Amino acid sequence: MDFVEVRVQAPRELADILVAELSEVGFDTFEDNDEGFCAYTTEDVFNPDDVAEIMSRYQGTDVIEYDHRVITRQNWNAEWEKNFQPLIIADKVSVRAPFHPKPDGVDYDIVIMPRMSFGTGHHETTALMIENQLTVDHQGKRVLDMGCGTGILAIMAGMLGAREILAVDVEPWTVENARDNVQDNGFPEAECRLGGVEVLTGEAPFDIILANINRNVLLEDMHAYAALLPAGCPIIFSGFYEEDLSKIQEEAKKQGLAYQSNRTKNNWVSAIFTKL
Incomplete structure (x- = not known):
């Protein structure tokens, strides 16, 4: 489609x-x-x-x-390749396409081919999510990436030492793309699953949850995320504007999630909460 x-x-x-x-x-x-x-x-x-x-x-x-x-799916690669430029996030993370050379002086090098998916790091929300991920201990943790897009956040989690990764998206081609990207970046064991919050039924708890979607979906599904997060564990949200942060905080409080901090860029927000 x-x-x-x-x-x-x-x-x-x-x-x-x-x-x-x-x-x-x-x-x-x-x-x-x-x-x-x-x-x-x-x-x-x-x-x-x-x-x-x-x-x-x-x-x-x-x-x-x-x-x-x-x-069209056939035109997406050509359109993206024509406009895409390599990106450095927080002076530590390189995001590039396979046809770009690896830069010097970065700690993490993510290679992304997006096909029909979104999430190259150029949008403020993705970059903000990665900046927040860099502040969270992923070593040996089980991580959920909801609305995974290209799989860039799942890849970042793997590079930060996550032991197990589940990436979920509602679009079939996005799941295919994420699966290819996590494998090409050295994390073939990461699972990429088609669906929404309903595919999390019966899942064991996650140590970290990443949810870069949009305000409405976050508000609607936050209860399901919170139910899968043990006390003391972080969840990172993005996909909403600064004026929506109070709504996110209000719903998070209802679901037993304590606000910790946020980053903003061009009115977009990524916020970290912790399960009480």
């Missing part, structure tokens, strides 16, 4: 509102740019009438331009 990209030009304060609106009609991945943002969903979920109706509500208040296109 192919992706639909909706490219929106709008001022920042309105862009944040539109992201929230689009997330209610099936869009679950967003990438900021200098003119506004891009929103992504699958072709079967996309309804142009829903998008038009949302945009029409705000046409009278600000100048909004938007259009959409289908990104």
Whole structure:
């Protein structure tokens, strides 16, 4: 199945509102740019009438331009390779494609080929998650990566010494991609599983949970994550804006998760909580 990209030009304060609106009609991945943002969903979920109706509500208040296109699986690699540049996170982690040379002076070198998946580290949420991971002891730990995308956070967990990794995503091609990437980075024992929170039923507890998804999914599924986390163990969230942090904290408190700290970049947040 192919992706639909909706490219929106709008001022920042309105862009944040539109992201929230689009997330209610099936869009679950967003990438900021200098003119506004891009929103992504699958072709079967996309309804142009829903998008038009949302945009029409705000046409009278600000100048909004938007259009959409289908990104086929066949075209995704070429599109990504054309635009992708190697990345260094926190002066310690290199994220690059197989066709880029390995840089000098980094502690960890992650090689990613995303195919149709998202999560190259260029989006603020992924980079913030990795920065937070670097502060958490992964050695010998069992780690869950929910909404794994390319598998980049699962790979980071492996490089930080995790003994067991489960990566989960709802898209079949994403799971295939993550499986290839974790293997190519030297972690073939990491399991990549198709599904959502329902596939965690019966799982043993995890020592660390990574959940870089979006605000709505985090709020809806947080109870399931908390149930799989022993006391004293961390969970790292991202995929939401600074103004949503209070909502995440409120739900986390209900689920017995104590707020520890957060990092922000361009209004995106990654926050660490600990199970009480």
